[in-house]
Amino acid sequence: MLRTLLALALTSLPLSIQAKVEIASSATARCVIVTQPGATPAERYAAEELTATLRQITGATFETRELADNAPESAIVVGQGPLVAKLFPEVELSKFGGEEFTIRTKGGRLLLAGGRPRGTLYAVYRFLQDELGVRWYAPWFTQVPKRSSLNLGPLNVRGKPAFEYRDPF
Secondary structure, X not given: OHHHHHHHHHHOOOOOOOOOEEEEEOOEEOOEEEEOXXXXXHHHHHHHHHHHHHHHHHOOOOOEEEOOOOOXXXXXXXXXXXXXXXXXXXXXXXXXXXXXXXXXXXXXXXEEEEOOOOHHHHHHHHHHHHOOOOEEEEOOEEEOOOOOOEEEOOOEEEEOOOXXXXXXX
């Protein structure tokens, strides 16, 4: 009975809440990776890491574009900028701490962004780990799952690293 009620509640949600982001299908990219003008070096690096890792997972070649005012209906928006303010006005990145991040879907788009300087990079790494199963065991050993098709359901994650300071010694 409880499962039936839960299923009915989930299927009656508005389509904007039931986001479906198609990343790849049959080793073909189905979305564009978007950076924005004024992106920091860490945000650009985050987009590069995402692009390279998605290619390893799916075998697809992903296009990266810098856009300021509009993104395709199927896009992964990486980092802060005017596009985030337009597409995700509910996310106030200016109030995020330097390492705080968000992973959020809306319509056919995925937002991977965070505070500056490193929040966006942490968003990308957390997404790759938690949603796609990538594991970094050592600098010389990474486990990357292989899937020719990737689809995402609704995501709304906000987080920050558990430690204020990191040092191997």
